[in-house]
Amino acid sequence: MYRSFGIFGLSAALLVAAASCSRMQSFELSGRIDGLQVGDTLRFERVLLPEWNYEPAFDVVVGEAGAFAYRGEQAHDGYYSMTYHPKVGEAVESDRRGKSVIVTDGDRITLTGTAEEIYYCTLGGGIYDEPALAGLLAFQDSLGRIRGSYLRNAREAMARGDKEAGREWSEKFNRFRPDDQAQRSAYEAANPQGSLYLLVDRIPTVAYRPLTESRAFYEALSGELKASYFGGVYADFLQRMESLAVGQPAPDFLLVTTRGEAIAKADFAGEYLLFYHWGLCPGSIWIDGQVRDLYAAYKDRGLRMVGLTESVDMIRRVYEGLPDDESAAGMRSALAGMLAHGWPEIEVETDRPENGRMLERYAIEGWPAFVLIAPDGTIAARGYTEAFFKAKEILAGVLGGTHPE
Structure with missing residues (x-):
């Protein structure tokens, strides 16, 4: 036997x-x-x-x-x-x-x-x-x-x-912003049921495109593309993003700050929490001052913030390496502001696994990115620059008071 x-x-x-x-x-x-x-x-x-x-x-x-x-x-x-x-x-x-x-x-x-x-x-x-x-x-x-x-x-x-x-x-x-929209639109028009190139190209964008737009793209795909390997990747990611849509429960987290303090989702119950993923990139440098202004306006009215970045020390080294003259004054001012954030910072590239999983858990793919979690623990806004202005609008409506324009 x-x-x-x-x-x-x-x-x-x-x-x-x-x-x-x-x-x-x-x-x-x-x-x-x-x-x-x-x-x-x-x-x-x-x-x-x-x-x-x-x-x-x-x-x-x-x-x-x-x-x-x-x-x-x-x-x-x-x-x-x-x-x-x-x-x-x-x-x-x-x-x-x-x-x-x-x-x-x-x-x-x-x-x-x-x-x-x-x-x-x-x-x-x-x-x-x-x-x-x-x-x-x-x-x-x-x-x-x-x-x-x-x-x-x-x-x-x-x-x-x-x-x-x-x-x-x-x-x-x-x-320099490469503008290929006219050529891309012509190519898309020539492929109304999609193409493998368009499918692969669109997969990462599901993280920040409106869900209605991402669903419409998938529904228009040919049966062959839907059944392909990358069709499956797209469908899985779309389903995942639907679980991160506005109104859905925000995923749990347990993180350790640069000061060694542990923070969890439950610690922010009853308050608005804004996650801000920032780094040494033009977008972060441009918007960082506005984020600090927002925090200053609402930190005593029910807003909490947590920063997510790869390495604060790397930013500090770049700042310290800048020439101390007028030619670098603008960059020195911008980086000095980044290094003086008044909120807890989380480094995602560390030996702490939960910190490293944070970006994947919230499908954050680049800088600057924002996730606003409402007092009831649901997602109120999530995405890139547009999510910051959405969060700003929400906070102005529910917390009131003077806020940065």
Whole structure:
């Protein structure tokens, strides 16, 4: 009896393994990239949506100058980010973390361009053979090249000691807002039932788009896209965001502040609590003063606040490293205000697991982000800059008194 059961179990395991193997997708990647040298490495990381986490996937070591080829397998449709690591020297800076590529079963994806602009190279094969998508990506790449040149100019100016020019180029880089809306709208109009590119692109945005808009996008998708791997990711994230909608109970939390004090959701019962995720980014620098004004206006009327940031010490080091002259006066003032917040701060990148899970629990993907929790423990506002002004409106209505305009 025991022996027969063992054979049956082994047979079942083999069948499962065989079925699993049969579901693996095969694909090929190849490229003609002028300037690639033998020994250079192209590192592909798997992008895990919706949180934009990255995990190692595979490396391609260049064996022939100017070209590369790779054959691989994946369990399902994949979304990858490629970064370039020259054997000698460093990759040219760009405005992107890497080159994004979506790979499906049987794809033969090609990359064409130069090593100096490798993150703007042209993709072909798979979904990238669609002319409308190729046109949209070409336009985005052209904007990226412009913004990337500002960053390189800033670095070069600083390297030769021209701080004024460096700051001017840095400001141009930070103020540059690539506008591809017309091209994107045309592409969306050409794909009324969606496309894999649009689906993957929209997944992270469910965190901050109106739920009605995100639901409408999903309902309009073709059956094939809904049944795809990324269709499932989108549906799961949409369901999760519905649980974080206004009026829903705010998830519980138990956090430890930078002063070592433990705080929990129950500690704020009966009061308004505003979470503020901030960091060293233009959006946070722009709005931080308004957040401090809001807190000053309502802290004695029933508003509590908690800051969420990656590292207060990092902000402090940047502040202390700024030149003590008129050229950096604006930045010094902004960072000084950030370092003088009157509310408890939580560092999310620490060895405290619960702190680290806070952003995921509330689906906070960037800076500045806000979550207003009502006295009854439900979510009153959640999102980015627009959520701050919504919170400001709510507090003015229910707490009254003088408030910042």
